Amino acid sequence: MAALLVGVLAGCREDGPQDAADYGEALFQSSTLSSSEYNSFSCATCHATTAQAPAGRIDSGHTLYNVAARPDWWGGSETRLLDAVNVCYVNFMRGVTKLGPDEPRSRALYEYLSRISPDAQAPALPFTVVKDIQDVPRGDATRGEAVYRAACQNCHGATHTGEGRLTTFASVLPEVTRTYDEAFPGIPHAQVVIEKVRHGPFFGVGGTMPLYGKEALSDADLGALLTYLGL
Ligand code: HEC
Ligand code: HEC
Structure with a gap:
């Protein structure tokens, strides 16, 4: 020993x-x-x-x-x-x-x-989970495209084809929403996407996608993204 x-x-x-x-x-x-x-x-x-x-x-x-x-x-x-x-x-x-x-x-x-932590006095950072999923005002499609590239494309690849995606588990957007009438009857497609983005795998929804708190993604950027995705 x-x-x-x-x-x-x-x-x-x-x-x-x-x-x-x-x-x-x-x-x-x-x-x-x-x-x-x-x-x-x-x-x-x-x-x-x-x-x-x-x-x-x-x-x-x-x-x-x-x-x-x-x-x-x-x-x-x-x-x-x-x-x-x-x-x-x-x-x-x-x-x-x-x-x-x-x-x-x-x-x-x-x-x-x-x-990579040189400042001993660094403060904690805020992290606010959006609790109630509500619709968000739609925004500008050009801005939405920029948000898609910055936030979603690395994992999901190009819209419509998924080309270049990190993993085939990451669904093709927005085409996957065509399955939502059957999977989530009566719920607007955009609302399912908002739920996914805001809660990720938590609150009983499965998967490994991370959740986006308010600090990570504003409702304005999310609204622009939905416009770009045609939702
Ligand atoms: C770190 C990688 C990653 C990022 C970043 C990411 N996703 Fe995902 N996403 C995934 C994976 C993997 C899945 C499939 C597993 C799951 O459901 O969690 C998924 C699933 C989804 C689904 C559900 C698809 C279905 O099968 O119903 C939607 C909607 C979605 N993502 C939208 C987005 C949007 C919009 C963004 C950008 C704001 C985004 N994702 C960013 C990895 C990611
Ligand atoms: C799929 C995306 C994803 C992956 C992969 C991931 N994280 Fe995170 N991580 C998050 C999210 C979302 C949060 C919550 C928001 C925040 O506090 O940064 C978080 C939070 C954290 C925090 C708390 C930050 C803080 O100040 O509150 C630490 C520490 C952390 N992650 C370290 C890691 C390490 C180390 C790894 C690899 C072992 C890792 N993460 C992998 C998405 C991810």
Whole structure:
């Protein structure tokens, strides 16, 4: 036992925090972090890591710049960083068991997230889930197209064909709504789409698509997007 411990500690010394952070960055960018054959997402699919998200990118998740310094996460509902990560890992990436606190992968992710968190006083970020699903005023189609490209296209690919989509699980938009009369009789198609975008896999609706809180996507952008999709 003692010999084993010495071996483990020696191993830790060899891979210093710098190596661990590099390994963590590689894990962050890889969909193989989750061993599920149904997963195509990496952490980087939904999170930028720069102070401001790059132009032309609307993500469901906040940038993770300064994430390790925030006092809490998920709008205050998570108070441990690893728990906040595991919400994503289990719900969106189909990780079967949570990442454990002592796993090398968790430590490496932590070193990486710490490296991109230079401001010790960084505040928590707001996250507001839209509770009641209501119709939204429609907007401008050109703006809606820009929203589609920034928010949806990476996963769903081109409208009408799905060309270039990240995974074939991501339905072709808006064509998939043709199935909604049967699947959701009496409910306007746009309302099903709003429900999906606002609640993702939560509230009893299945799947792995992330939910968009108010801070991630405004009702105005959602309305423009619906116009662009012809809904
Ligand atoms: C499919 C999209 C998606 C994937 C993949 C994903 N996340 Fe998230 N993540 C979200 C959303 C949506 C939120 C909630 C909004 C927010 O707080 O950023 C979130 C929240 C978080 C938060 C809390 C941020 C805060 O300040 O409240 C952390 C930490 C986090 N994710 C880390 C990760 C890590 C690490 C991975 C990879 C293991 C990952 N996420 C994968 C979508 C995703
Ligand atoms: C991180 C990848 C990802 C992003 C970003 C994303 N989706 Fe999805 N979406 C999926 C996946 C995967 C599915 C199928 C699994 C599921 O239902 O969650 C899906 C399902 C859907 C569905 C339900 C289709 C059905 O079968 O009824 C709708 C509607 C939808 N997405 C709309 C959107 C819109 C609009 C956007 C942009 C605001 C968007 N999605 C962004 C991955 C994504």
